Amino acid sequence: MAIRARVVFMDWSSRLGLMVFLSVLAALALAPYWAGRQDLRLLAEIYAYVALASAWNLLAGYAGLVSVGQHAYVGLGGYLLFSLTMFAAIPPLWAVPLVGVLAAAISIPVATLVFRLRGHYFAIGTWVVAEVFRLIAAQVSVLGGGSGTSLPAGIVISIAATRETREFLVYWTALALAVLVLGLIVALLRSRYGLALTAIRDNEIAALSSGVGVRRVKVVVYVTTAFCTAMVGAVIFLQKLRISPDAAFSINDWTAFVIFITVIGGVGRIEGPIAGTVIFFLLRQLFADLGSLYLLMLGAVAIVIMLKAPRGVWGLVADRFGLQIFPLQRRVAEKIGPAGRTS
Amino acid sequence: MTEWINVIVQGVLIGGLYAMFAAGLSLIFGIMRLVNIAHGDLIVLAAYIALVTATTLGLNPIVALVIVVPVMAALGYVLQRFLLNRTLGDDLLSPLLVTFGLSVIIQNGLLELFTADSRRLQAGAIEVATIPVIQGISIGMLPLLQFTLAVVVIAGMQFVFYRTALGRAFRATSDDPAVAQLMGLDNRHVFALGMALSLAIVAIAGVLLAVRTNFDPAIGPARLIFGFEAVIIGGLGSLWGTLCGGILLGVAQGIGAHIDPGWQMLAGHLAFLLVLAVRPEGLFPKIH
Numbered sequence: 148m149a150i151r152a153r154v155v156f157m158d159w160s161s162r163l164g165l166m167v168f169l170s171v172l173a174a175l176a177l178a179p180y181w182a183g184r185q186d187l188r189l190l191a192e193i194y195a196y197v198a199l200a201s202a203w204n205l206l207a208g209y210a211g212l213v214s215v216g217q218h219a220y221v222g223l224g225g226y227l228l229f230s231l232t233m234f235a236a237i238p239p240l241w242a243v244p245l246v247g248v249l250a251a252a253i254s255i256p257v258a259t260l261v262f263r264l265r266g267h268y269f270a271i272g273t274w275v276v277a278e279v280f281r282l283i284a285a286q287v288s289v290l291g292g293g294s295g296t297s298l299p300a301g302i303v304i305s306i307a308a309t310r311e312t313r314e315f316l317v318y319w320t321a322l323a324l325a326v327l328v329l330g331l332i333v334a335l336l337r338s339r340y341g342l343a344l345t346a347i348r349d350n351e352i353a354a355l356s357s358g359v360g361v362r363r364v365k366v367v368v369y370v371t372t373a374f375c376t377a378m379v380g381a382v383i384f385l386q387k388l389r390i391s392p393d394a395a396f397s398i399n400d401w402t403a404f405v406i407f408i409t410v411i412g413g414v415g416r417i418e419g420p421i422a423g424t425v426i427f428f429l430l431r432q433l434f435a436d437l438g439s440l441y442l443l444m445l446g447a448v449a450i451v452i453m454l455k456a457p458r459g460v461w462g463l464v465a466d467r468f469g470l471q472i473f474p475l476q477r478r479v480a481e482k483i484g485p486a487g488r489t490s
Numbered sequence: 491m492t493e494w495i496n497v498i499v500q501g502v503l504i505g506g507l508y509a510m511f512a513a514g515l516s517l518i519f520g521i522m523r524l525v526n527i528a529h530g531d532l533i534v535l536a537a538y539i540a541l542v543t544a545t546t547l548g549l550n551p552i553v554a555l556v557i558v559v560p561v562m563a564a565l566g567y568v569l570q571r572f573l574l575n576r577t578l579g580d581d582l583l584s585p586l587l588v589t590f591g592l593s594v595i596i597q598n599g600l601l602e603l604f605t606a607d608s609r610r611l612q613a614g615a616i617e618v619a620t621i622p623v624i625q626g627i628s629i630g631m632l633p634l635l636q637f638t639l640a641v642v643v644i645a646g647m648q649f650v651f652y653r654t655a656l657g658r659a660f661r662a663t664s665d666d667p668a669v670a671q672l673m674g675l676d677n678r679h680v681f682a683l684g685m686a687l688s689l690a691i692v693a694i695a696g697v698l699l700a701v702r703t704n705f706d707p708a709i710g711p712a713r714l715i716f717g718f719e720a721v722i723i724g725g726l727g728s729l730w731g732t733l734c735g736g737i738l739l740g741v742a743q744g745i746g747a748h749i750d751p752g753w754q755m756l757a758g759h760l761a762f763l764l765v766l767a768v769r770p771e772g773l774f775p776k777i778h
Contacts (some may be wrong), residue, residue, distance in 0.1 A: 171746055207583060208583075211582060211583075213582055213583055213586050213587075215527065215586070215590060225719050260763060260766055260767060263770040264722070264766070264770075266523075266525075266582050267519070267523070267524070267525030267582065267586060268519075268525060268722065269587070270525065270527070271525065271527070271714065271715065271718045274711070274768075275718075275719065275759055275762065275763070276714060278712075278715060278755070278759060279756065279759045279760070279763070282752075282755055282756040282759070283591040283756070285752065286752055286753075286756075293680060293752075323722055398711070399594075401569040403594055404588070406587065406590065407591075410587055414583060418608070431537055439598040439601045440598070440602060442594055442597075442598045443594070443595050443598040443599055443602070445594070446592070446593075446594035446598070447591070449587065449591045450573075450587075450588050450591040450592070450595075453577070453583075453584055453587050453588055453591070454573075454576055454577070454584075454588070457581075457583075457584065
């Protein structure tokens with residue numbers, strides 16, 4: 148008799164959590180049948196932020212690549228969507244995954260450049276990249292240059308004939324995309340890359356000497372994030388139907404909010420961005436009238452959380468009750484059984 | 491021909507200003523490995539403090555430096571001592587996010603107090619005074635003064651860093667904070683002094699910026715980026731390299747703007763990316 152160890156991911160809280168998550172998801176998928184037009188728009192916006200914040204969380208929280216330039220890929224996604232539909236006549240909804248692939252391809256050379264900058268300087272380097280993208284977009288006159296352009300009516304109608312169906316389709320695309328991004332991140336973290344990332348986070352040098360290809364893992368994460376972020380950008384501007392460099396590459400909308408959401412919810416946990424987005428939208432519904440004071444308040448809240456509760460709101464709750472909705476944590480389950488058979 | 495020489499001369503002169511944006515940034519990075527994302531917004535804050543002092547006391551902006559520099563230095567000390575020191579450590583995220591939050595707070599605070607209107611500091615006759623050099627090329631007194639001040643500031647920093655007890659403390663904590671502490675240095679105090687010095691330079695840069703161009707609460711991040719690019723182009727850890735980096739950036743922007751006004755910023759960024767691609771250690775890295 149020998150002790151065999153088995154790695155398990157699920158525990159009671161993730162079994163329960165996933166059931167709740169799936170029920171909520173089912174209800175949200177049926178939202179076009181029970182929610183109003185305004186509610187659908189708001190929900191789609193929430194999904195976009197869940198996806199953006201989850202992607203940023205993967206980058207900064209898991210791979211330690213603190214980027215303040217993710218608006219580069221939101222804007223790139225939006226502009227790629229407009230270009231593909233307007234100049235290559237690709238149906239808008241089919242263009243979304245294509246946008247992701249193209250953005251991922253573009254992010255590879257970008258990664259080789261910005262990865263030359265270490266730590267803090269990497270952050271500002273990513274910002275420069277976003278600026279370069281914005282300035283280039285403003286130079287493209289067929290896409291309206293600095294003042295931007297609207298998606299031509301013919302393309303809008305090609306999504307679906309009636310406005311209602313169109314809005315439903317875009318809504319479902321936004322929901323599906325958020326689920327896809329979350330699923331992709333969970334899959335990545337449960338794979339060997341997830342283990343490698345944990346090793347890097349705990350001690351980069353030790354990970355390197357244990358044979359973890361640190362650089363390769365980081366490039367994989369960076370490219371995955373670009374893939375997800377650009378697709379979200381594509382759906383955001385598919386919903387807005389209008390794009391301009393300032394809106395597409397807005398650091399406030401697509402980076403500052405996303406960072407605050409993740410920090411408030413909890414960096415380095417998959418549930419953090421979801422909790423953060425819920426809190427962010429509650430705060431916005433309550434205080435958005437304050438305008439710039441609202442942003443100021445959000446900045447202050449993020450600083451206080453970073454200093455006083457660096458694990459965020461979800462971290463506080465989860466650690467207290469040992470919760471995890473998404474089965475990511477590896478636990479060793481011991482099992483006594485006959486030796487010699489490996490599973 | 492003289493047209494191009496003119497473009498380059500003006501680029502060199504504005505490079506001095508960029509070097510000053512960069513000097514404060516690279517100083518604190520050198521001492522405590524902290525990149526202050528709010529650096530650009532602090533430059534703009536200094537410009538607004540100068541605006542308030544100059545208008546309420548009726549001072550010339552250059553004279554207002556006597557007030558703005560100590561105010562910003564004190565702010566830097568307090569900021570570091572009571573906020574930023576708590577974020578230092580192995581964790582990258584915490585200092586970046588706190589300074590990022592600070593940046594958003596300063597921007598929106600200024601927006602709330604001063605609205606989004608463009609402002610400008612009036613410096614009087616010096617603004618339009620020029621020195622003719624040769625036919626077709628003349629150098630403005632103000633840009634020349636800015637460039638000279640930049641050189642003086644960098645020389646001053648060089649002196650402080652390598653010739654004074656304070657500079658020794660800076661270098662010691664930079665090399666090994668734990669040993670420096672054992673030798674009787676109070677790191678928290680040394681870091682706070684570093685930030686005070688950094689913001690004193692920010693104050694000068696802010697006032698010079700405000701006299702030269704229009705400013706509004708949103709222009710801070712671009713100044714941070716210019717400073718950062720000057721640091722990387724010049725090479726980390728080298729102050730004179732940073733000056734050269736600033737000059738190169740200024741010249742690249744000038745050439746870009748001369749080809750097409752839309753290309754001014756883009757040309758600067760592309761010069762930076764080019765250096766990063768072919769010589770990531772910068773043009774004049776410090777030799778250890």
